[in-house]
Amino acid sequence: MNPALQALITITVGVGGCVGYFWLSNLVLDRVLFPARGPQAGRNITRANMIRPWLFLFPALVALAVYLAYPVVATAWLSLHRDAGGAREFAGLDNYARMMAEPKFWESMRNNLLWLVVVPALSTAFGLLAAQLTDRIGWGNLAKSLIFMPMAISFVGASVIWKLIYDARPAGQDQIGILNALYLWAGGDAPQQWLQIPFWNSLFLMAVLVWIQAGFAMVILSAALRAIPEETVEAAILDGANPLQIFFRIKVPQIRGTIVVVWTTITITVLKVFDIVLAMTNGQWETQVLANYMYDKFFRAFDVGVGSAAAMVIMALVTPILVWNVRNARREMQ
Amino acid sequence: MADLLLRDVSKSYGQVTVLRDINLDIRRGELIVFVGPSGCGKSTLLRMIAGLERISGGDFLIDGVRMNDVPPAQRGIAMVFQSYALYPHMTVRDNMSFALKLAKRSDAEIRAAVDRVAQILQLTPYLDRLPKALSGGQRQRVAIGRAIVRDPKVYLFDEPLSNLDAALRVATRIEIAQLKEAMPHSTMVYVTHDQVEAMTLASRIVVLAGGGIAQVGSPLELYQRPRSEFVAQFIGSPSMNLLAGTVASTGPQTLVRLDGGGVARVAIPTAEADLGLRVNLGVRPEDLVPTDAPDALFAGEVEITEALGEVTLLYFRRQDQGAAVVAKLPGIHQGLRRSTVRLGADPARLHLFHQGQSLLWR
Ligand SMILES: Nc1ncnc2c1ncn2[C@@H]1O[C@H](COP(=O)(O)OP(=O)(O)O)[C@@H](O)[C@H]1O
Ligand SMILES: [Mg+2]
Numbered sequence: 001m002n003p004a005l006q007a008l009i010t011i012t013v014g015v016g017g018c019v020g021y022f023w024l025s026n027l028v029l030d031r032v033l034f035p036a037r038g039p040q041a042g043r044n045i046t047r048a049n050m051i052r053p054w055l056f057l058f059p060a061l062v063a064l065a066v067y068l069a070y071p072v073v074a075t076a077w078l079s080l081h082r083d084a085g086g087a088r089e090f091a092g093l094d095n096y097a098r099m100m101a102e103p104k105f106w107e108s109m110r111n112n113l114l115w116l117v118v119v120p121a122l123s124t125a126f127g128l129l130a131a132q133l134t135d136r137i138g139w140g141n142l143a144k145s146l147i148f149m150p151m152a153i154s155f156v157g158a159s160v161i162w163k164l165i166y167d168a169r170p171a172g173q174d175q176i177g178i179l180n181a182l183y184l185w186a187g188g189d190a191p192q193q194w195l196q197i198p199f200w201n202s203l204f205l206m207a208v209l210v211w212i213q214a215g216f217a218m219v220i221l222s223a224a225l226r227a228i229p230e231e232t233v234e235a236a237i238l239d240g241a242n243p244l245q246i247f248f249r250i251k252v253p254q255i256r257g258t259i260v261v262v263w264t265t266i267t268i269t270v271l272k273v274f275d276i277v278l279a280m281t282n283g284q285w286e287t288q289v290l291a292n293y294m295y296d297k298f299f300r301a302f303d304v305g306v307g308s309a310a311a312m313v314i315m316a317l318v319t320p321i322l323v324w325n326v327r328n329a330r331r332e333m334q
Numbered sequence: 335m336a337d338l339l340l341r342d343v344s345k346s347y348g349q350v351t352v353l354r355d356i357n358l359d360i361r362r363g364e365l366i367v368f369v370g371p372s373g374c375g376k377s378t379l380l381r382m383i384a385g386l387e388r389i390s391g392g393d394f395l396i397d398g399v400r401m402n403d404v405p406p407a408q409r410g411i412a413m414v415f416q417s418y419a420l421y422p423h424m425t426v427r428d429n430m431s432f433a434l435k436l437a438k439r440s441d442a443e444i445r446a447a448v449d450r451v452a453q454i455l456q457l458t459p460y461l462d463r464l465p466k467a468l469s470g471g472q473r474q475r476v477a478i479g480r481a482i483v484r485d486p487k488v489y490l491f492d493e494p495l496s497n498l499d500a501a502l503r504v505a506t507r508i509e510i511a512q513l514k515e516a517m518p519h520s521t522m523v524y525v526t527h528d529q530v531e532a533m534t535l536a537s538r539i540v541v542l543a544g545g546g547i548a549q550v551g552s553p554l555e556l557y558q559r560p561r562s563e564f565v566a567q568f569i570g571s572p573s574m575n576l577l578a579g580t581v582a583s584t585g586p587q588t589l590v591r592l593d594g595g596g597v598a599r600v601a602i603p604t605a606e607a608d609l610g611l612r613v614n615l616g617v618r619p620e621d622l623v624p625t626d627a628p629d630a631l632f633a634g635e636v637e638i639t640e641a642l643g644e645v646t647l648l649y650f651r652r653q654d655q656g657a658a659v660v661a662k663l664p665g666i667h668q669g670l671r672r673s674t675v676r677l678g679a680d681p682a683r684l685h686l687f688h689q690g691q692s693l694l695w696r
Contacts, residue, residue, distance in 0.1 A: 034474055039431045229419065231417050232420075234419065237407065238407060238433075239433035239436060239480075240437060253423040254421075254423055
């Protein structure tokens, strides 16, 4: 069968199934279980209304249970057991101890921390800058679309693009990597293997994520900037503030809540970063990060215990930020 | 502490001209009020004075210096916005200090200035609060305080009271009047669409309408000698009654025969040539008095009465179309509904308009 046709059928069945579920289950509830007629009509309506939210939440709850709750529990269990000839036996914190003894784990932790500081900071800063500047120029909306566009590219796709940017050809040949081309043009001696220079290569990887996330930050912050009452800016102008002072002392403080939400949202993405590292260096040359480390252990080395332990570490790091993020977002919405 | 001069000032947005031919000489120490219906360009004119809006044509001078291209902060003005425009993330003290901090004044000086103004406006207990923890009236006082602290030459107010409830509006209006009293040398420009605010506060009122100035004058001048029907009806509440008629005899006093049947003697001189001129007779509701004289100005059936205690408003049915004729009688009058009342007026209190313009100002 033609794949396009397959996709079409999948979409129809999927969407139709969802709509059908809500419509039919609602119908059964109202007509069969608790019909709104007869002597019990009033009580039936109340009961139906109590059950309805659960009915509608049911698919989401099942999905969450199967794809979120179960994996968490299973991973936690796996991280506390070792492979004993096909069966699993309890190992206490043995897997964690083995993981901590590995230099590659600490390299991942270090790199993750670096990502954690650099990427959200730069993405938010660039996003804020772009939001402020594009609001003030005629072709701002075009610029905004261009800056936002990377959001539509998958991380792997973006990695491929940036791999070309960092590409290095032997000396003497034309460089197709723009970074090397620029480097040589600016007087560099020989083309560099950018992704093999420890420390700096991590920054080059981060550039990819910053490139993607700055667009996200810009869109959210631009909306927040527009919501600032124009009069407060005018009052500041009359008070003698220059454009920089208006930006940093009037505008930024008024959107501080949104900045925090954007920052933490990007932080969570960063903690899970995996595809970019996998596609560009696969963790070589000291660029390993936790998610790729976990993948390495679990699916390449088949060390299920240590892989699960790494997964638990990532979860432990993400959870508090996630909670904080949700709290902030809620407060923003009020 | 400054004279403002507007010379042929105009404003257009693209093809649309909002204001034109604005000529105005505001002297130091005046409290000038711009009134006019919504959308007539009051805010636009004020914002041009502030420098928030470009002046499309003409000149604007403060103390003889052309200000068209001077940035707002260097014009020596402070503005109070309708929405207060307080900085929401700063305490009351920081709101009031902001301009002085930007001007790099010393901390001690700033503190002293803010404390003094807070004292005047009774804001001292709230200095450490954020604006969101203040009531509407308090926020408005902070906005006023933020202006005073800077000690500007010119104060600009854009409908500062319209977000307050009625009682607070009266109280704050009086506060602003007292404030002006305490600063006799500051020039103030005040925008409102409320004619009571205009009448009570202004040393001179500028009535804006149709993209230009309809009339400039002291409140009583506008009340007693309106230049046009528009001004006559805009100032005073309920607004002036207009009755169509024809000039029947001329001289030092004019006799007008009204289309509705009445006659009126008006203390406005007319020339021979005016005989037969179509005019509108203007009479304020408060100037109408019940009369038994045979040649009443107006006679009609009372349709509705509104008893306010101090006065009673009578609304009359009218044969020709047009707004109902209103009379305002002092005191309480009961049982007038559905009865026919004859009304007359003092000739000196009547106005005559031809084609919208007052015959007094020909
Ligand atoms: N930025 C703008 N672009 C086009 N027209 C405007 C703009 N600002 C105001 N106007 C028009 O100018 C007129 C005067 O507005 P404004 O000064 O705000 O009136 P008001 O007397 O109620 O304060 C209105 O008709 C309004 O539609
Ligand atoms: Mg206005």
